[in-house]
Amino acid sequence: MISNLQEIFSMAAKGMKRSAIRELLKLAQNPEIISFAGGLPAPETFPTDVLADITREVLEENGAIALQYGATEGDTKLRELIAANYKNDGFDITKENVLITTASQQGLDLLGKVFIDPGDKVLVGLPSYLGGLAAFNAYQADMVGIPFDEYGMRSDKIEKTLAELKAKNESPKFIYVIPDFQNPAGVTIPDFRRKEILNIAKRYDVLIIEDSPYKEIRFEGEHQTSLYALDNTGHVLNLGTFSKIFVPGFRIGWMIGHPDIIDKFVIAKQSTDLCTSPFVQKIAAKYIEKGYFSKNLKKTIQNYKEKKEVMIKAFEKYMPEQVTWTNPEGGLFLFITLPEHLDAGELFIKAIEKKVAFVKGSVFHCDGSGKNTMRINFSFVSKEKNLEGVKRLSQVIREAL
Amino acid sequence: MISNLQEIFSMAAKGMKRSAIRELLKLAQNPEIISFAGGLPAPETFPTDVLADITREVLEENGAIALQYGATEGDTKLRELIAANYKNDGFDITKENVLITTASQQGLDLLGKVFIDPGDKVLVGLPSYLGGLAAFNAYQADMVGIPFDEYGMRSDKIEKTLAELKAKNESPKFIYVIPDFQNPAGVTIPDFRRKEILNIAKRYDVLIIEDSPYKEIRFEGEHQTSLYALDNTGHVLNLGTFSKIFVPGFRIGWMIGHPDIIDKFVIAKQSTDLCTSPFVQKIAAKYIEKGYFSKNLKKTIQNYKEKKEVMIKAFEKYMPEQVTWTNPEGGLFLFITLPEHLDAGELFIKAIEKKVAFVKGSVFHCDGSGKNTMRINFSFVSKEKNLEGVKRLSQVIREAL
Numbered sequence: 001m002i003s004n005l006q007e008i009f010s011m012a013a014k015g016m017k018r019s020a021i022r023e024l025l026k027l028a029q030n031p032e033i034i035s036f037a038g039g040l041p042a043p044e045t046f047p048t049d050v051l052a053d054i055t056r057e058v059l060e061e062n063g064a065i066a067l068q069y070g071a072t073e074g075d076t077k078l079r080e081l082i083a084a085n086y087k088n089d090g091f092d093i094t095k096e097n098v099l100i101t102t103a104s105q106q107g108l109d110l111l112g113k114v115f116i117d118p119g120d121k122v123l124v125g126l127p128s129y130l131g132g133l134a135a136f137n138a139y140q141a142d143m144v145g146i147p148f149d150e151y152g153m154r155s156d157k158i159e160k161t162l163a164e165l166k167a168k169n170e171s172p173k174f175i176y177v178i179p180d181f182q183n184p185a186g187v188t189i190p191d192f193r194r195k196e197i198l199n200i201a202k203r204y205d206v207l208i209i210e211d212s213p214y215k216e217i218r219f220e221g222e223h224q225t226s227l228y229a230l231d232n233t234g235h236v237l238n239l240g241t242f243s244k245i246f247v248p249g250f251r252i253g254w255m256i257g258h259p260d261i262i263d264k265f266v267i268a269k270q271s272t273d274l275c276t277s278p279f280v281q282k283i284a285a286k287y288i289e290k291g292y293f294s295k296n297l298k299k300t301i302q303n304y305k306e307k308k309e310v311m312i313k314a315f316e317k318y319m320p321e322q323v324t325w326t327n328p329e330g331g332l333f334l335f336i337t338l339p340e341h342l343d344a345g346e347l348f349i350k351a352i353e354k355k356v357a358f359v360k361g362s363v364f365h366c367d368g369s370g371k372n373t374m375r376i377n378f379s380f381v382s383k384e385k386n387l388e389g390v391k392r393l394s395q396v397i398r399e400a401l
Numbered sequence: 402m403i404s405n406l407q408e409i410f411s412m413a414a415k416g417m418k419r420s421a422i423r424e425l426l427k428l429a430q431n432p433e434i435i436s437f438a439g440g441l442p443a444p445e446t447f448p449t450d451v452l453a454d455i456t457r458e459v460l461e462e463n464g465a466i467a468l469q470y471g472a473t474e475g476d477t478k479l480r481e482l483i484a485a486n487y488k489n490d491g492f493d494i495t496k497e498n499v500l501i502t503t504a505s506q507q508g509l510d511l512l513g514k515v516f517i518d519p520g521d522k523v524l525v526g527l528p529s530y531l532g533g534l535a536a537f538n539a540y541q542a543d544m545v546g547i548p549f550d551e552y553g554m555r556s557d558k559i560e561k562t563l564a565e566l567k568a569k570n571e572s573p574k575f576i577y578v579i580p581d582f583q584n585p586a587g588v589t590i591p592d593f594r595r596k597e598i599l600n601i602a603k604r605y606d607v608l609i610i611e612d613s614p615y616k617e618i619r620f621e622g623e624h625q626t627s628l629y630a631l632d633n634t635g636h637v638l639n640l641g642t643f644s645k646i647f648v649p650g651f652r653i654g655w656m657i658g659h660p661d662i663i664d665k666f667v668i669a670k671q672s673t674d675l676c677t678s679p680f681v682q683k684i685a686a687k688y689i690e691k692g693y694f695s696k697n698l699k700k701t702i703q704n705y706k707e708k709k710e711v712m713i714k715a716f717e718k719y720m721p722e723q724v725t726w727t728n729p730e731g732g733l734f735l736f737i738t739l740p741e742h743l744d745a746g747e748l749f750i751k752a753i754e755k756k757v758a759f760v761k762g763s764v765f766h767c768d769g770s771g772k773n774t775m776r777i778n779f780s781f782v783s784k785e786k787n788l789e790g791v792k793r794l795s796q797v798i799r800e801a802l
C-alpha cells in the first residue's frame with residue numbers, strides 16, 4: 001500500500017466524511033424496521049410495464065443513437081420537452097436554456113465546480129438538503145445558514161447577511177433555495193416571500209439557485225410561482241429532476257438558466273462524465289411524448305397525499321403534546337420539532353430498538369444546530385406502515401420525555 | 402443578467418475552455434465528411450436486439466430496484482462479475498475493490514476531486530487522453546509531460562522527473578498511464594516497461610493510475626499484464642469502462658483499487674451523483690450473466706481488426722513517404738506523424754474541404770507540442786469509408802508537402 005495515502009488526498013477529500021445518513025441508513029436496512037429515514041419514492045409508483053415496451057421501441061427506432069455517446073447538453077428532444085413543460089409554468093425559455101444532468105446531484109456538484117473556490121460564501125437554509133451541503137462542502141465552500149420561519153428562508157436574514165458581507169466587500173457566490181415542500185422542512189415559500197428574496201438578490205446582484213425536485217407533487221393548497229419565472233432576468237438558475245416525479249433509477253435531472261451560464265456548465269460537465277446516458281434520455285423522452293408522464297404523476301400525487309394524511313392523523317392521535325410538526329402541501333418529507341432538551345440523535349438508537357428509523361435534523365443544519373428536530377419521509381413505506389411507524393416513534397419520544 | 406458573471410466563476414471554471422475537439426467535431430458532422438476524428442465505437446457492434454429482451458426481464462424481475470436509487474458503490478452483482486473477470490487477468494480482488502462509476506470520465510473527475518489541489522503535479526504521457534487532461538485541468542493540476550518512445554511512456558524520463566521533484570521535496574499526486582493501445586498514440590506498453598514504471602513508482606511511493614478502456618480489444622500480438630496485476634501492493638488504481646467493449650450509451654465504468662482508497666472515492670462520488678443508474682447496471686449485469694458479453698466482444702474485435710487492416714494498407718499505398726504511423730495491435734486509434742514542418746492544425750481546414758476529418762495531435766500534449774501529429778480513429782466508419790478517407794487525407798498531406 002502507498003505509505004502516505006492520507007497525506008496525498010486533496011484538501012477537499014480530507015474534509016469529506018462518510019455521510020452520517022448513509023451509515024444510519026445501514027442500520028435501518030433490517031426489514032423489520034419501518035424506515036422514515038430515506039428519501040425514496042414509492043416503488044409502486046414506478047411505471048415498470050410501459051417502460052419495457054418503450055425501451056423496445058427506442059432500441060428498434062433509435063438503437064444506434066441511444067447506445068452511442070451523446071451530446072453533453074443532452075438529448076435534443078428531451079430538452080425541448082422539458083422546456084415546453086416549464087413554459088407552461090411561466091419560464092421564458094427554449095431548449096438552449098436546458099442542460100441535462102446526471103440527476104440533480106450532478107447539478108449541485110457542477111455548481112461547486114463552476115462557482116466555488118475554497119472559502120467562498122454560499123447562503124443555505126437552516127435546515128437545507130444534505131446533498132447540497134455535501135456538494136458545496138466538497139468544494140470547500142463557507143456555508144452561511146439562514147434561519148426559517150413558517151414561510152421558509154427568512155428574507156430579512158438574507159438581506160442582513162448580504163449587507164454584512166457587503167460591508168466587508170464580500171458577496172456570496174449564490175443563495176441556495178428549495179422553495180417547494182423543502183427537504184427536510186416540508187415548508188413551501190409563498191409567492192410574497194419569493195418576491196422579497198428575488199428582489200434582494202437582484203439588488204445585491206447575487207445568483208439564486210432554485211432547487212425544486214418536488215414542485216409537481218402538490219396535494220393541496222395553491223401553486224406558487226417559480227423564482228425563475230418571477231425573475232426571467234438571469235438571476236436564477238433552476239434545478240429539476242425526474243427522480244421524484246418519474247424514477248430515480250434513470251439518474252436524469254436538468255439545469256435551466258441563461259445560455260451564457262449554461263454554456264459554462266456544459267464545459268464543466270464534459271470533463272465530469274462527457275454526457276448523461278442517451279439510452280435513458282431517449283426512453284424518458286418517449287415516455288413523456290406518449291403521455292404516460294402526466295398520467296402516472298397524478299397517481300403518484302394521490303399516493304403520497306394519502307400517505308401524508310395517514311401520517312398527520314397518526315401524529316395528532318399519538319404524539320405527545322410538546323411535539324410539533326410541519327404539514328406539507330406536497331413533496332415527500334415533514335419535519336418534527338421536539339422539546340428543546342431532547343436530542344434526536346440520542347433518540348435514534350432507541351428508535352432503532354423499537355424498529356423505526358428517521359434522520360436527525362442536525363445533519364441538515366450547516367451550523368450543527370437543530371438537535372431537537374427530525375426529518376420524516378412519508379412516501380416510501382405503505383400507509384399501514386406509516387401508521388405503525390408513528391405509533392412506535394411516539395412511544396420512543398414519550399419514553400424520552 | 403447578473404452583472405459580474407465572469408467574476409463569480411471559480412478559478413477552475415475560469416481556466417476551462419470549450420474543448421477544441423468538441424468544436425472541431427461540429428465541423429465534422431456534415432454527413433459527406435468521413436470523420437476519423439471522434440472516438441466512437443461502431444454502431445453495428447451494439448447488441449440492440451438482445452437488450453430489449455434483457456431490459457424486459459430486468460423490469461419484470463427487479464423493476465422496483467432497477468428504477469430506485471441504488472448504492473453509491475454500484476450494483477453488487479455487477480461488481481462481482483467485474484471482479485471475477487479481472488481475477489482471470491491476475492487481479493487479486495473481490496467486489497470490495499470495485500466502485501462503479503458513471504463511465505470512466507467520472508473516474509477521472511473523481512481522481513481530481515480526491516487527489517488534486519491547485520498546483521499539484523501529475524505525470525501524464527506526451528501524448529495523453531484529452532478527457533484525462535481536461536479532468537485534471539478542472540482541478541488546476543500542474544501537468545508534467547513524459548515523452549514516448551516505441552514502448553510508450555519512457556521510464557527513464559519518469560524516473561528523472563520524480564528525482565528532480567524529490568530534490569525539491571515535491572512529489573506528483575499520481576502517474577497517469579494508458580498502457581494498452583493508448584489513446585491517442587495507439588502504442589501498447591510491453592511487460593518489461595510496465596515493470597520498470599511500476600518499480601519506479603514503488604521506489605518513489607507514487608500512485609499509478611492505469612486507465613485501460615481498450616485492453617480487451619486486442620486483434621493481434623500478445624496480451625500484456627495489467628500494472629494492477631503486476632503490483633497487487635496498492636500502488637495502482639485501475640480504471641475500466643463498458644464504453645468501448647459493450648456500449649457507451651449506458652455510461653458505466655469502474656475503478657479498481659485498494660478498499661482504503663475506494664472508500665474515499667465512494668464518499669466523493671456520493672456528492673457527485675449519488676449513484677450510477679441502477680437500471681443500466683442491472684441490464685449490463687444480466688447481459689454478462691447470459692454470456693452475450695463475450696460473444697459480442699469477439700465480433701467487435703474482428704470488426705475493428707478488419708477496419709484497421711484496411712486502413713494500414715491504404716496508408717501504405719497512398720501516404721507520402723515522409724509520413725509515419727503507429728500500427729496498433731488493438732483499440733480504436735492510430736497516430737500519424739508528419740514531417741516536422743507541417744502543422745496538423747492548419748491541415749485540418751484543408752481536410753474538411755476535402756471532406757475528411759481527424760484530430761490534431763497537439764491537443765493531446767499538455768505542453769502544446771506534437772503539432773505535426775494527428776489522431777486517427779478507425780472504429781467508427783465502414784471499411785469502405787476508411788479506405789476512401791485515407792485517400793482524401795493522403796491527398797491533403799501531399800498537397801501540403
